Amino acid sequence: MRILLTILLLTPTLISTAQEWCTPGAKWSYQIDGWFIQTQDTYTYLADTFYEGRMAQKIQVHSLGTLLGSIPPEEVDEIWTEFTAVEDGIVWIWKTYGGTPSWDTLYWFGAQVGDRWWPIAHPLECPPFGMLEVVSTGSMELQGVELATVTVVIINEDGEPYSLPFTITERIGSIPRIVPSYFCNLIIEYPFIPGACYADQEIEFSLGGLDCTLTVNVEQENDRVDKPTLHPNPGTTFQLTGIGQSPALMRMLDVQGRTVHEGLFVTEHSMVDIPGLNAGTYLVHLQFSDGRREVLRWTKE
Numbered sequence: 001m002r003i004l005l006t007i008l009l010l011t012p013t014l015i016s017t018a019q020e021w022c023t024p025g026a027k028w029s030y031q032i033d034g035w036f037i038q039t040q041d042t043y044t045y046l047a048d049t050f051y052e053g054r055m056a057q058k059i060q061v062h063s064l065g066t067l068l069g070s071i072p073p074e075e076v077d078e079i080w081t082e083f084t085a086v087e088d089g090i091v092w093i094w095k096t097y098g099g100t101p102s103w104d105t106l107y108w109f110g111a112q113v114g115d116r117w118w119p120i121a122h123p124l125e126c127p128p129f130g131m132l133e134v135v136s137t138g139s140m141e142l143q144g145v146e147l148a149t150v151t152v153v154i155i156n157e158d159g160e161p162y163s164l165p166f167t168i169t170e171r172i173g174s175i176p177r178i179v180p181s182y183f184c185n186l187i188i189e190y191p192f193i194p195g196a197c198y199a200d201q202e203i204e205f206s207l208g209g210l211d212c213t214l215t216v217n218v219e220q221e222n223d224r225v226d227k228p229t230l231h232p233n234p235g236t237t238f239q240l241t242g243i244g245q246s247p248a249l250m251r252m253l254d255v256q257g258r259t260v261h262e263g264l265f266v267t268e269h270s271m272v273d274i275p276g277l278n279a280g281t282y283l284v285h286l287q288f289s290d291g292r293r294e295v296l297r298w299t300k301e
Contacts, residue, residue, distance in 0.1 A: 020147075020170055020171050021057065021084065021086045021091050021170070021171065022045040022048075022057035022059070022084065022086075023045075023171060023200045023201065023202070024045075024200060024201045024229075025045075025199070025200040025201040026044075026045035026171065026198075026199075026200045027042065027043065027044050027045065027198070027199050027200070027212045028042070028043040028172075028173070028177065028196070028197070028198050028212065029041065029042040029043070029195075029196065029197050029198075029210050029212050030175070030176065030177060030193055030195070030196045031193060031194050031195035031196065031208065031210065032065070032176075032192075032193065033192040033193070033194055034192070036067065036068050037065065037066070037067050037068060037076065038065045038066050038068060039063045039064060039065025039066070039076055040063075040064055040065060040210075041061060041062070041063045041064075041177075042061070042062045042064075042212075043059050043060070043061050043082065043177070044059065044060045044061075044062070045057055045058075045059050046058045046059065046060055047294075047295050048283055048295050048296070048297045049083075049283075049295060050253070050257045050283070051083045051085070051094065052083070052094055052103065053257075054085035054087070054092065054103065054255075055085060055255045055257075055281065055283060055297075056083045056084060056085045056094070057083065057084045057085065057086075058081060058082075058083060059081065059082040059083070059084060060079065060080075060081055060082075061079065061080050061081070061082050062078070062079050063076055063077075063078045063079075064076060064077050082094070084106060085103065088110060089108065089109045089110020089111070090105060090107070090108050090109070090110060091105075091106045091107040091108075091109065091173075092104065092105060092106060093105075093106040093120065095120055095121055097121055099121065104120045104121065105117050105118070105120070106120065106173070106178075107150070107168050107173060107174070108134075108150065109148050109150055109168070109170055111134045111137070111150055112134060112137065113134050113135065113136060113137065114133065114134060115133070115134045116128065116131045116132060116133045116134070116155070117131065117132055118130070118131055118132075119131075119132060119178070119179040119180070119181055120178055120179070120181075121181070122181050122182070123181070123182075123183050125183065125184060126157050126183075126184035127157070128155055128157065128159055129155070129156050129157040129162070129182060129184055130154060130155075130181065130182040131154070131155050132152040132153070132154060132155075132179060133152060133153055133154075133155050133159075133161075134150055134151070134152050135151050135152065135153055135161075135165055136150075136151040136165075137149065137150050137151070138151075140169065142203050142205060143202065143203045143204070144202075145202055145203050147169050147170040147171055147172070148169075148170040149167050149168065149169050149170070150167070150168045151165050151166070151167045151168075152165065152166065152167075152168065153165050153166075154179070154180070154182070157184070171198065171200065171203070172198045172205055173198075175193050175196045175207065176193050176196075193207075194208050195207060195208030195209060195210040196208065196210060197210035197211060197212035198212055199212035199213050227242055227294065228240060228241070228242040228243050228248075228286055228294050228296060229241055229242050229296070230272075230284060230296050230298055233297075233298050233299060234298075234299035234300065234301045235298075235299075235300070235301060236273075236300065236301055237271060237272060237273040238271075238272050238298055239269060239270065239271050239272070240266050240267075240268070240269070240270050240272065240286075241268060241269060242268075243266065243267060243268045243270075243286070243288075244268065244288075245268070246288060246289045247265045247266060247267045247289075248265070248266055248267075248286040248287060248288050248289075248294075249263070249264075249265055249286070249287045250262075250264045250265070250266045250272070250284060250285065250286055251263075251284075251285040251287075252274070252282050252283070252284050252285070253282060253283045253285065254280065254281075254282055255280065255281055255282075260274075260277065260282065261274050261277070266286070277300055278300070279300050279301055280299070280300055281297065281298070281299045281300075282297075282298050282299075282300065283295055283296070283297060283298075284296040284297075284298050
């Protein structure tokens with residue numbers, strides 16, 4: 001796991017408020033125009049799960065396009081799964097390349113001005129060359145929703161800005177999604193992004209005319225129209241809807257994966273109130289009589 005740094009190499013003070021990431025219906029799409037490849041990569045949030053010791057978000061990635069480095073050019077149509085997790089203002093990503101698989105920093109929404117971190121799998125030969133340094137923090141309003149922002153620059157070996165500032169936005173992230181990597185002053189990869197978009201159940205954002213509200217192929221678990229939901233979220237109790245006619249067996253786990261309540265059968269419009277439950281984030285597992293399973297995320301106030 002990479003170590004987060006400040007200019008003075010002190011442990012930073014993180015913002016205590018939770019940052020939103022992978023809200024219901026979250027979908028990102030990017031047009032990638034690289035030196036050897038042209039694709040449209042779509043990321044679709046599927047569900048919450050526990051993965052490699054963290055409460056994680058399961059995201060399906062679908063890359064569709066052309067590999068230009070071969071003769072003749074080859075068609076690209078690949079699907080894989082990505083896992084992210086959010087803790088203390090940091091969006092972690094499970095990195096399977098560039099060394100030993102581990103959790104690495106994708107975004108740091110809790111960072112303050114002057115804080116630094118390494119991009120994913122960045123080579124460390126010329127520190128601090130290639131690190132991201134925060135130059136400002138703030139917020140923006142998009143369709144009535146206020147989103148936290150962190151503006152960063154890439155720095156050189158002397159700690160001076162090496163790039164123009166760019167902004168990382170809550171829910172949306174950055175464009176490109178993965179920050180470019182450098183080997184000292186030699187760029188490893190810097191694809192051109194002529195179009196990008198983000199959408200969830202509340203907001204939409206588009207660059208270059210892409211539409212993230214259009215349907216794309218995702219795993220079957222994300223295709224059902226009537227998915228179970230719970231509300232209010234956050235809240236002190238919650239009500240379940242979208243379950244259907246048959247009852248479901250409910251189990252609730254905390255962020256460490258420990259079962260805090262189980263054995264409760266719930267039905268449509270069931271009001272769930274668990275006495276003595278501490279404030280925090282939990283995963284609500286539902287198991288149906290037909291073998292289907294759903295996992296919902298709920299925050300107790």
